[in-house]
Amino acid sequence: MTALTIHNAKLLLPGQAAPISETIIIDKGQIAAIGNAAPSTPAPTPNDTTETIDAGGLLVAPGIIDLGVFATDKPAFRFGGITRAALMPDQSPVHDDPATIRFAALKGKPDFWVHPLAAATRDLDGRHMAEIALMKDAGAKGVATGRDWISDSGIMLRIMQYCAALGLPVFVHSEDSGIRGTAVATAGATATLLGLSAAPAITEAAAIARDLLLAEESGAHVHFRQVTTARGLELIRQAKQNGLKITCGITPAHLFLSDNAVSDFRTFAKISPPLRNEDDRQACLAAIADGTLDVIMSGHDPRGPEEKRLPFGEALPGMAGAETLLALSLNLVRDGLISTGRLFELLAANPAKILNINAGVIETGREADLIFVDTGSPWQVDSGKMTAMAGNTPFDKLPVQGRVVKMMKGGKVIS
């Protein structure tokens, strides 16, 4: 295989806040050398077996690893610069046995890699443990409770103990099902005005509090897929200070929208957990800045009109987020909240660490999953023109900046 040299790139290297101009050499699908650093193997010299790509001064960053999507939607991932995604087990049929896991892991290859998450319980029923070890051998990189919290604390503890022994992270949804009931919105003036069934924001903290105790007891690595409230984040912050092995994530929706986005019964803004009030949104931004949040993900969940063009209470939750993930997240850099380097820790390095995969950062020996980003390129989100399976975005018509112009998976350019 010929080596590949990318020059004139602004490379985002680990530990660096801002990109620096360097050259990168790719060989056998992996990053072989960066800049003038002495490579461990003799560096391929520019000769007739070496291809060269001029990055044109663009930002070259690690491909985004989207931690928890609900569909394998390759065109949307390509648009959004997502080279790998952890797939939630909430599929039809549920990913609760080795065969479905093995199939899902192969689905996107070679240009896109799916890392399936195994269902923690059979058929996601929350009561009976699934064959977690067999699914791990079939390729599962983690275990997930699905869209719901497991209300049976005994089962949840035993799942965590099992996963701790197997070395698998446990992805949990954080909404206490008893408090939530039939709620479709966060309790507050907006839900009251619209007459929507609502639950208080502490629904989340109540679930997190229990799972933190179980995490401590079991020693499992628990990843709180979405933490969206001030109280929830405060519990996570405390637990991290106490040395617990936990991580947590969020989507751009909870960073940039509050519950008044559901005004007028906009079902595209119906997500799970529901949008929170403005104070909670500000707490989420603060948690991005101070490092409490580890991951930003899309939560990509394309839903067609038959699932969204319904009365609010009957519409299914979820948003198509893969295409807008990077452009929206870049707002955090432009607003001065975090550096570009920190952004890609949230989007790629930390997800890779949680999944324990050899990607997510640009350093020698890693998979050459790269994206070339024109961070200033303006475009407008348009639910009617999205490449995703469905255009259910709550950010419809929003002007954004930042576009992936080229993507490489394992050293190969993906068109």
Added chain:
Amino acid sequence: MGIALMTTTLNFAADRFPAGSAAFPHRHLLGVTGLQNYELLYILDQAETWIAMNRSAAAKHDDRLSGLTIINAFFENSTRTLLSFEIAGKRLGADVVNMHAAQSSVKKGETLIDTAMTLNAMRADAIVIRHASSGAVQLISDKVDCPVLNAGDGAHEHPTQALLDALTIQRRKGRIEGLTITICGDVLHSRVARSNIMCLKTLGAQLRIVAPPALTPAGIENFGVTVFHDFDAALPGSDVIMMLRLQNERMQGDFIPSPREYYHLYGLDERRLALAKPDALIMHPGPMNRGIEIASSVADHYERSAIREQVEMGVAVRMACLDILTRKARGVEGWS
């Protein structure tokens, strides 16, 4: 009706709307939220004009909606509201047809939008909709060419109920502005409470809400109401006491331990009535649970109960709404 009723309103709305626009420039009546006080008063004013005809022993008929088709599409069971809209349409000369969800293709899995398109294709001139989901009526209104009237959607709005309550209060009390109105019951699940709060606040009343904590919606105080959990504390100074219906399924232990315990805390009986102003008006949107939220002796109070009058005003208010919303299509001068 046992007592003399006022026949004219003190508030006169006709000259209050901005020059150059129609008195009620909205295409649909989806809720009272966002309506201006002069728009609400205009509807009340128009409703007044139908009361005398409705009471006359002679033919109760006007033919201004003659030849127009009104569909009452009720996706949720209703007796009084459906009947009230049907009578209102017929007294104005319209051809009124009723669609009940139980008999419709909704049971066969058709989506709400498809049902709306079907109704629209039948060229209705107005559609009256009741649905169990908040926001469902607005969803339909976006898809049809004719005016849509919300006859109650989930826990969201029930605008004609609020208007008929306002009309009843205005006729009995002579005004709404400055009155203290206490609403008691399951506010959380009540569209009647929401619409009444919005309507009566806009018209200048002081609102008190009484409900058990679990049935008090979050953030309700943002709408300018005072929240009470103790009914006895809320009653002194009240000019109007509006009781809400408590759904049977809510008092089996989920929200309320038992009907008798609810009555103990929130039932309106003679003792509690004595705490309010001596001329306090008793209202209930119906249907009543006698002995659960209201004592029979209070509900039937000869001078102070306005419950039957509310039903009567309902027809007049709905006639006014159907008339106003179809004016543009009928080419009434000044309503283009």
